[in-house]
Amino acid sequence: MTNDSSKAPIIVIKDLHKTFGTNKVLDGFNLVLNEGENLVVMGKSGSGKSVMIKCLIGLETPDSGTISVMNKEINTLEQVAIDELRTEIGFLFQGSALYDSMSVRENLEFPLRRHTKKFGKIKDTTPLVIEALESVGLANAINLMPNELSGGMKRRIALARTLILKPKIILYDEPTTGLDPITSKEIILLMKSIQEKYNTSSIIITHDVDCAKAIANRMILLIDGINYIEGTFEELNASNDPKVQAFFK
Amino acid sequence: MKKYFANIIEVIKSFLKEVGEISYFAGRFFKEFLFPPYEFKEFLRQCYYIGNRSLFLVGVTGFIIGLVFTLQSRPTLQEFGAVSWMASMVSVSIIREIGPIITALICAGRIGSGIGAELGSMKVTEQIDAMEVSGTNPFKYLVITRILATTLMLPLLVIFGDVLAIYGSYLVENIKDNVSFQLYFNQVFNILEYSDVVPATLKTFFFGFAIGLIGCYKGYNCKKGTAGVGKAANAAVVYTSMLLFIIDFIAVFITNIFYKM
Numbered sequence: 390m391t392n393d394s395s396k397a398p399i400i401v402i403k404d405l406h407k408t409f410g411t412n413k414v415l416d417g418f419n420l421v422l423n424e425g426e427n428l429v430v431m432g433k434s435g436s437g438k439s440v441m442i443k444c445l446i447g448l449e450t451p452d453s454g455t456i457s458v459m460n461k462e463i464n465t466l467e468q469v470a471i472d473e474l475r476t477e478i479g480f481l482f483q484g485s486a487l488y489d490s491m492s493v494r495e496n497l498e499f500p501l502r503r504h505t506k507k508f509g510k511i512k513d514t515t516p517l518v519i520e521a522l523e524s525v526g527l528a529n530a531i532n533l534m535p536n537e538l539s540g541g542m543k544r545r546i547a548l549a550r551t552l553i554l555k556p557k558i559i560l561y562d563e564p565t566t567g568l569d570p571i572t573s574k575e576i577i578l579l580m581k582s583i584q585e586k587y588n589t590s591s592i593i594i595t596h597d598v599d600c601a602k603a604i605a606n607r608m609i610l611l612i613d614g615i616n617y618i619e620g621t622f623e624e625l626n627a628s629n630d631p632k633v634q635a636f637f638k
Numbered sequence: 639m640k641k642y643f644a645n646i647i648e649v650i651k652s653f654l655k656e657v658g659e660i661s662y663f664a665g666r667f668f669k670e671f672l673f674p675p676y677e678f679k680e681f682l683r684q685c686y687y688i689g690n691r692s693l694f695l696v697g698v699t700g701f702i703i704g705l706v707f708t709l710q711s712r713p714t715l716q717e718f719g720a721v722s723w724m725a726s727m728v729s730v731s732i733i734r735e736i737g738p739i740i741t742a743l744i745c746a747g748r749i750g751s752g753i754g755a756e757l758g759s760m761k762v763t764e765q766i767d768a769m770e771v772s773g774t775n776p777f778k779y780l781v782i783t784r785i786l787a788t789t790l791m792l793p794l795l796v797i798f799g800d801v802l803a804i805y806g807s808y809l810v811e812n813i814k815d816n817v818s819f820q821l822y823f824n825q826v827f828n829i830l831e832y833s834d835v836v837p838a839t840l841k842t843f844f845f846g847f848a849i850g851l852i853g854c855y856k857g858y859n860c861k862k863g864t865a866g867v868g869k870a871a872n873a874a875v876v877y878t879s880m881l882l883f884i885i886d887f888i889a890v891f892i893t894n895i896f897y898k899m
Contacts, residue, residue: 448767472773486768489759500772 396423399558399590400445405454414440415451416614422558422590423429429593429601429622431636432611436614438594439483441611442560446478446593447471473523476504479551479559479589483566485543487535489548494518494531497550503556521549524586525579541572545579552583559583561593577603598637610636639727649697655800663855670775671782680779684787692748692795700799703740704806721815725825728807733830734838737800737887742845746878747791750853753784756872757857758867766858781858785850792846795841833897841889845882852878 400422407415413443414437422428423517432438443449445456446464456463461474487496497518511517522528525545535543544564551559564580565573577600584591595601601608602622610625610633618625618633626637708728715721757780762764769776804826811817856874862867 443767446771448770475771475773478771480768480771482768483762484763486764486767488768489763498775499769503773 396425397434398422399424399459400592401455401457402445403439403455403457405441405444405456406452407437407444408452408471415444415454415612416625417498418454418614419616420592420609422592424590425584425588427591427593427604427606429582429595429605430611431596431601431608433596436611437614438611439562442477442480442562442592442594442636446475446480472504476554477557479554479556481544481547481551481559481561481564483563485535485540485547487538487543487547489535489542491535492520492531492612493527493533493535493546496535496546497521497553500550500554517553522546524552524583541568541575544568544572544576548576548579548583552587555587557589559589559591561591561595563597564593565595565597573597573600580604596636639675642699659859660851660855663800663858664851666777667782667851669786670778675778676774677779677783681783681786684783688749688784688787689791689794691752692745692791693798695744695748696795696799697802699740699744700737700802701806703736704728705810707736707803708807708810709732712810714733723812724807725817725822726829727806729826729830730834732800732803732807733834735886737803738796738838738842738845739882741796742792742842742849742882744881745788745795745846746849746882747875749788750849750874750878751871753788753850753853754857754860755867755871757781757854758860758870761858761860762863762866777858780856784854785847788850788853789843789846792849793842796839796845796858797829833893837889837893837897841885844885844889848881848885849878852881 400420400515402418405415405418406413418437418441420428420430420441429437430441438510440449444451445458445463447466451464458474459477461470463471466474468476475628487493488499491499498514501514501517508582518531519528522531525548527542527545527549528540530542530546535546538546561580564576568576580593581592581604583589589591591604593604607619608622608625614633618628618630620628625633628634708724711724711727712721714728715724757766760780766776766780769779804823808817808819808822811822812819853874856870856877860870
């Protein structure tokens with residue numbers, strides 16, 4: 390199956406296991422993300438896709454297996470080193486996860502003021518905030534509160550909050566879920582333009598076939614806790630395996 | 639019968655598990671609050687919100703309790719010809735017990751449930767995860783600041799409520815018997831001793847700690863879904879109210895040992 394090995398791998402997951410109680414979610418999952426690549430991970434709800442990317446960023450601890458991000462093994466890092474690494478990884482949460490009590494500006498300033506190692510202590514954050522908001526086309530929303538934004542706008546602002554740290558990797562957790570088809574298309578176009586502009590590598594967790602078709606360089610189907618099949622959208626779409634076909638019908 | 643006992647054992651087990659988890663949460667608070675980074679700005683913000691949001695409610699409740707307590711006690715004291723003891727009786731009752739416990743219960747309902755709902759909602763909408771990804775320790779930023787703020791603000795709110803309750807009592811006495819402000823408050827200060835004020839004030843720190851701890855614990859460990867947020871807020875109030883009475887009993891018990899009342 391397709392895996393563009395001409396580019397250096399930026400994320401490598403080997404034999405990842407994670408169990409919640411008696412529920413075995415990940416059972417030897419493997420993944421390689423190459424530089425500049427958009428890798429789509431598809432799977433049924435509850436198949437462990439979100440758990441996998443949360444392990445990737447240190448929000449969940451795997452039972453066993455290794456996760457290497459930019460040649461650093463997450464499992465062996467101290468908290469300070471994990472925080473430092475997180476400045477290179479943007480995470481777009483499924484429900485946007487904007488801080489309710491903060492304005493759009495404060496939401497964007499929050500990671501900037503926290504990750505002081507990467508940027509130092511910035512006196513005037515306005516130019517960076519505006520730049521990030523402009524890249525998602527919402528510069529005029531700077532003073533709004535999250536409850537004044539629509540679902541699509543929230544997703545864009547969350548993306549701007551991710552971009553403000555200028556990450557090398559972006560993890561998208563269901564970026565189009567809960568959005569109408571038009572807004573979904575806008576978000577997909579935005580993701581593509583971000584990848585071109587910032588040259589990011591991305592893992593996109595989704596079960597939206599249109600999203601996968603538009604954005605994937607490569608795809609993995611996560612079934613029964615393992616990477617069941619890997620390939621381009623066209624390769625997987627042409628598969629005769631009923632488990633694979635179930636996603637594309 | 640067998641099933642009945644099995645159910646009882648299950649309830650006891652889950653109760654002990656909950657107590658263990660709360661103790662672990664409290665242990666984590668003591669372990670983490672001593673070490674930097676300190677979220678001083680957020681702590682001040684929480685002090686302002688917690689104090690300011692409850693000030694009016696605590697004030698009005700305290701004032702009304704003072705009024706009602708005096709009005710209710712008057713006929714009985716009159717029967718024994720002991721109305722002149724009103725100021726002493728009201729002040730000792732308010733300072734020692736009624737003020738702290740009523741204020742703490744009000745704050746459990748207002749602040750405890752608010753913290754439970756706020757953190758619960760942040761948990762289910764992944765805001766706490768987002769905070770962690772942003773290089774912030776959410777336990778320090780959200781939990782430690784809130785527990786410290788409730789611990790420090792509750793004694794101040796209790797003092798404020800006590801003062802208004804005694805003032806409410808004075809108003810009744812002034813209207814009914816034309817008792818002067820100076821005479822009433824002279825009696826109040828003459829009767830009050832350190833053994834009334836110090837233990838009562840000290841226990842309010844523990845009340846505040848309990849309100850913050852349970853509110854944060856319930857919110858921070860909220861199960862997925864909006865129903866979980868409601869449950870977290872509700873459980874925060876129920877657990878805190880129970881804990882307040884237990885702390886109160888222990889505080890009175892210890893006070894009695896020290897002051898041999």
